[in-house]
Amino acid sequence: MRLLNTLVLLPLLALMTAPPVCAQVTFGPSGAEGDPFRRQEWRVPSPDSDIAAHALLFRPSGAGPFRLAVIAHASTQNGLRRAQMPQPEYRALAAFLVARGFAVLVPERLGHGATGGGYVEDQGGCDEADYARSGRVTADEIFRALDYVRMQDFIRKDAAIVIGHSAGGWGALALANADPKAISSIIVFAPGRGGHANDEPNRICAPHTLVAAAAEFGKAARIPVVWLVAANDSYFSPAFSKASVDAFRRSGGTADFRTLPAVGSEGHWMIETEAGVKAASGELARALNQLKPAATRTP
Template identity: 30%
Template sequence: MDKDDKKGNAIYRESVFLKKRIVLLVLIVLICIQGIVFAAALETELVKIPLTVENKTFQLDAKIYKPVGEGPFPLLVINHGTPRLAEDRAKTNASVGYKNQCETFANLGFTVVFVVRRGFGSSEGEYVENKVYADGTRNYTKSGLEAAKDISATVEYMKTKQYVDSKRIVLLGQSTGGHSVIAAGALHIDGVIGIVNFAGGRGSYAPDLVRDEKNLINSMAHYGKTSRVPTIWLYSVNDHYFGPSLAQAMVNVYVGNGGQARFISLPTSGIDGHSSFVHARDNWYSHVVNFLSEIGAIKESL
């Protein structure tokens, strides 16, 4: 092979390599553009949701995330937890609360609403999730039902939106929010077809310590007596708020009293798996999507 042939082959190889790089770069750009468009294809709105309790009306802060279009879209109501320190309750913010998770579900085709309950953030009303029995022990049953009033009011408000499918409503909550949606499931709210409970419970005051633990278990038994909505319970094996044995005890009495539940033990997540809903999407995403598909909330499954 003479020098001209070698030079020609080198130029050809370089040309092919350059073309491949150009094609790869174009594909990367297209993927990025598609991702940006997809992420941007959501509409958001900050709203005030009225809640009337004992002839008093309170305004709850909330943020709506919805796909672009007229719908109707299924509705997902997302509920927050409770910090151990009372002074931190004021930090709950509708604008940014669970923002990534809200967008994740909106991108699945849901209208999502994140609501701030009474006693948190800038929502009106005193903190009411601190009920006690006559003996001074925690009445978690009543506390959960108080929170369920806020959830029910949110559902009824969202039903007035023409873009919401009022027959496909799912409630989701994390920590005390998970306990709250299980409580709401006992109220037979029209249109609710499923409940997602992430690490639900109340009364954790230090790692692996729960105040009046028996009362917490009994609250789940109470809710199970009247709930007939399919639920999924997701708890990490290293949850230091509500550990595996307590989580199992709660779901057992819930089912034993008539409730429908699928229990998912999630793998270890960080130092404390209690926050896996926020920090470990890969651990729970497929379980939740498949559940939502099975109950008819969405068509997608994994």
């Protein structure tokens, strides 16, 4: 019994003495039928060397290597709401991807929930909003997590995909300038910043600045993007999203824009729900089947 207790304690002691970045710490239950398999809690790098970001990893059965899908979560400028955010999970979307052979990473970014730390992706107020800088910082956080996990032996080193939602989608757009061999495609759901300004639906903080930043991201884009928005999105409506897509394309980015059916009372959160993933499943499947690694473009 003493030997058994020692063996049980060894992994815990290793975690206690390890540096902030470490591998999975907990295996979750498989859950009910249809849930993602092999749910694990991980710690991944963040821009703060003293803080390892919390993350969830879902893995298909088998040893792999699997293609990696990274889901980048939404955010808020409200510090109290960020601190109270539960661990992003996107369970239905993760299940959809795991069923198609992807290992799925959902990292939590600095300044959110249990990860804590400084909120490095702050865009500032309306008068001085710097959406381009905010997006690039978010992109850096996404890539740090992606790059760490793709070094694991059960993950393919190439052809990862990034799926971003709202502010996470905005960061994913900024990440379209990455190496197309590492990231083959990007899918974004209602990407943007500054929506619901002052908590008012259909009001965006400095909308022209946001469109200009989308154009800036398009100039350096090397990875194709699928841009999706629900018909009843009151943060970044289909009409506004189309203007942002057009700016992204005009400056050189490749984007396939689709409007999805209205889901629930607020379509902005559709991809967090089972009904939303079901409504988006056709476009998601088409994107996964058709998007190929892009040819390298000179920035």
